[in-house]
Amino acid sequence: MPSLEDQSSVKHDEVRERSTKSEDDFQGLFHQVYEWLHHEKSRRQNRKARKFETTSHATTGDESDVTDGPLDRPNTSDHSFSLDKLEKILHQYATTRPGSALSSTHRHLAKRHSRRRLRGLRRGSVSESDMTDTEAPPPEVQAFLDNTKTLAYTGGGAVEEITDSSASVKQAKDAEAWLIFKTEIVRIVHTLQLKGWRKVPAELAGDIEVVRLSGALTNAVYVVEPPKNLPPPKTDSNTLVSRKPPPKLLLRIYGPQVDHLIDRENELQILRRLGKKNIGPRILGTFLNGRFEEYFEARPLTPKELRMPETAKQVAKRMRELHDGVALLEEEREGGPMIFKNWDKWVDRCEQVMTWLDKELESPHNEAKAALEPWRRRGYVCGVKWDVFRKAVENYRRWLIASSGGIDEIKRQLVFAHNDTQYGNLLRMEPATQSPLLLPANEHKQLVVIDFEYSSANTPGLEFANHFTEWCYNYHDEERSWACNNRIYPTPEEQYHFVSTYLTHQPANAGGHISPMASPVIRGRTSTAFAPLDLDDGSDRPDSRLSQIDQSRDDDLDAHVRALIQQTRMWRAMNSAQWVAWGIVQAKVPGMEEGIAEMLAARNGSNDDGEGDGDKTPTATSGVEEEDEGDFDYLAYAQDRVMFFWGDLLSMNLIKAEDLPAPLVEHVKSRLVEY
Incomplete structure (x- = not known):
């Protein structure tokens, strides 16, 4: 008959064996869930990218399709948020579980999937711009933003209903031009999925603030601010959504005469190099004739x-x-x-x-x-x-x-x-x-x-x-x-x-x-x-x-x-x-x-x-006789x-x-x- 000490040792071994088996089973389940999580995120990312590329190729042939066609796609932000939340829960549990081998294992998996995810990003990706690696180009969209009727330094405030019947036709046209301009801005930022801006619905485009800044001679530069009273997002009780308002954006629209002065592709490459050194503003997204940048207070x-x-x-x-x-x-x-x-x-x-x-x-x-x-x-x-x-x-x-x-x-x-x-x-x-x-x-x-x-x-x-x-x-x-x-x-x-x-x-x-x-x-x-x-001057005085x-x-x-x-x-x-x-x-x-x-x-x-003319120098736009008196006199x-x-x-x-x-x-x- 085994002694009490031997019986205790057997029981301890049995408990340890069951514990190890339980831990192995949990690790197996954890790995399956973690693998599925990143597979699902990668699959959705690739599907969105392919759809975006297809849409981009389809619209490059006709500029009217680019400027007037729908830019926004079905919103999958809720699904993406749920996956991100699940990933955070797994990370938190794995790092805090005592005596578990999951802490080192999950870091290895995360690193591996992170590399895979970054390799999957490519030009034209519609992923959130704040999720991209510094070496990856910012997201872009094949759209043209027309600002020819919104070059004034006023008029970009929230839309107010005009009650004065004596308001001039010019004022009405100006208000309409700004509304169209702001609607296009919202459509583009939705397409680029700039951080936080999915909270701004398209029907509130007129309520965003757009103010043109002075000082730039080769660009038109605007500050874009979200609506003052943005309604809370519609979510279920189990979903956590940040109530922080979207950040202000700097909108830069290139001048029509400067393509022969500035190599924009080279400029963007330089800006990405500067981004690695934290020099200058970060590029958030680009479109055909401009870009959105990080805004500094x-x-x-x-x-x-x-x-x-x-x-x-x-x-x-x-x-x-x-x-x-x-x-x-x-x-x-x-x-x-x-x-x-x-x-x-x-x-x-x-x-x-x-x-x-x-x-x-x-x-x-x-x-x-x-x-x-x-x-x-x-x-x-x-x-x-x-x-x-x-x-x-x-x-x-x-x-x-x-x-x-x-x-x-x-x-x-x-x-x-x-x-x-x-x-x-x-x-x-x-x-x-x-x-x-x-x-x-x-x-x-x-x-x-x-x-x-x-x-x-x-x-x-x-x-x-x-x-x-x-x-x-x-x-x-x-x-x-x-x-x-x-x-x-x-x-x-x-x-x-x-x-x-x-x-x-x-x-x-x-x-x-x-x-x-x-x-x-x-x-x-x-x-x-x-x-x-030469310190050998013959002097002994220090x-x-x-x-x-x-x-x-x-x-x-x-x-x-x-x-x-x-x-x-x-x-x-x-x-x-x-x-x-x-x-x-x-x-x-x-x-x-x-x-x-x-x-x-x-x-x-x-x-x-x-x-018979091989010259390819861009020419000036039509209507130069109608320049505003305030235009810069380059000559x-x-x-x-x-x-x-x-x-x-x-x-x-x-x-x-x-x-x-x-x-x-x-x-x-x-x-x-x-x-």
């Missing part, structure tokens, strides 16, 4: 703020973080400065526009038309005939490359630059109390840089030149929004403080490394950024050595600052030439497109529109900016005064910036 800087010493320091620090934080791709560095590429890409269109404009200025009917067209009264856009300006740019470019140590040395100095740091592209975050952004070390991070349309590889000097020149502009001036006020260009002291702040700031994400431009070449002379120190070390470091920093200021001075004329071309390319003048078409047809020996901008170019060439002795018209030289000298 912030405001753009003002022209006055840009010149404030403390703000200037913060901009310099953010600029250093961008340059050091985003590595250039090999092809970007090998491609050389983007400013050269931009000029080469835009110059043929400039040639067409300026050839026609110059001929018009020399034509017999110019004086008669000048009364109604101010550009005719101002004379040559480039101050001289186009061929003289183009030749001057080409000669200056050759000098710039040679004086910088050659194209290979320029490539070595390149950094990832923003290239458009005007005040409207710098937002000031307005944090709540107790925010980390209020700490002294983080104050510069209150600045958020947006609009990376022109971001690319350029030299630091080019970036500084562009930013310093933007100190001279106020794009909100009611009478002269295009004008450059050379008198408020940064003084030598202001430039020195900006560049020294840039150089001494050590971004945390760069590990304290200096930018690739550490040894700029100025007129063939290399300036070493941080030269080795304080004397430290003093000499500090002095040597100060001298090295001073030399580096002055070298970059000189580099800025050298590249400033190229920056001006680029923006002159930018203004010319976007110019809209009555009769210009027709005149260019006739000129090209005559040159190619054909009177048929387009036949006036180009003509005013070219004075900066000629001033730099004259002050650097790259052109002789006698080679330019006397009135032009007199005008340039009155506005000359010699530093």
Whole structure:
């Protein structure tokens, strides 16, 4: 007969065996449910993606189908929410179950299914945009959003019933245009399934707030806000639904004239790279002529703020973080400065526009038309005939490359630059109390840089030149929004403080490394950024050595600052030439497109529109004669900016005064910036 101790041991083994069997059975059941859960989610995801791709292919042939056809699909958000809830329950139980092998097992399964799910996402996916990996492209929809009737800065509020019978027909049409515009916005965000916006039913589209922001010259930018009194979602008692309102969205609609200026696909790729570094706003979804972005509770800087010493320091620090934080791709560095590429890409269109404009200025009917067209009264856009300006740019470019140590040395100095740091592209975050952004070390991070349309590889000097020149502009001036006020260009002291702040700031994400431009070449002379120190001075006093070390470091920093200021001075004329071309390319003048078409047809020996003409440059939209008076004057901008170019060439002795018209030289000298 077994002893009591033996009996106890047998019973313990039996209990442990039953417990192990129970645990094995539970693990088997858990794995089955977990596998089914992710299989079901993957199956539904793939089905939605296939349906969306089919719909997209079906609508690409007819734009009317794209703009007028239904974008929204049957709402499966309740089913998706139930699956997500089940997954959370399984995860929570597995991680808290004591003594279970499920904790490690479920993490392995989750990781495996996560990889599978991310591989399944592809362009055009309609999954929630906040669920995608940072490397995956944002969801997109083949739809066109027409904002041609909603470019005013008012009119996008909640729809109010018009009771005044005397309301003008124009007001009624304006209200109808905004209602149509907002309805299309809701349809697109439903299609993209932007986070939280499925709570806004289509019938409440008129109640969303849409406000156009000012400051963007190549886009129309809006803030989209959900209805103030959004009804609670309809759910059963067992379903948990967040009552948090949908987030505000930034809506960006591309300008109709800028496809030949900006490569939108390349821009989106750059924005995805920046997203990995948490730089700039996150792209939530795209459509044919625009995109939705993350909205920041912030405001753009003002022209006055840009010149404030403390703000200037913060901009310099953010600029250093961008340059050091985003590595250039090999092809970007090998491609050389983007400013050269931009000029080469835009110059043929400039040639067409300026050839026609110059001929018009020399034509017999110019004086008669000048009364109604101010550009005719101002004379040559480039101050001289186009061929003289183009030749001057080409000669200056050759000098710039040679004086910088050659194209290979320029490539070595390149950094990832923003290239458009005007005040409207710098937002000031307005944090709540107790925010980390209020700490002294983080104050510069209150600045958020947006609009990376022109971001690319350029030299630091080019970036500084562009930013310093933007100190001279106020794009909100009611009478002269295009004008450059050379008198408020940064003084030598202001430039020195900006560049020294840039150089001494050590971004945390760069590990304290200096930018690739550490040894700029100025007129063939290399300036070493941080030269080795000779501490063997024969002195035995430690304080004397430290003093000499500090002095040597100060001298090295001073030399580096002055070298970059000189580099800025050298590249400033190229920056001006680029923006002159930018203004010319976007110019809209009555009769210009027709005149260019006739000129090209005559040159190619054909009177048929387009036949024999290999030119594929996009033309302006019709109706340019009906421009609003408040439209930006691109030709006036180009003509005013070219004075900066000629001033730099004259002050650097790259052109002789006698080679330019006397009135032009007199005008340039009155506005000359010699530093």
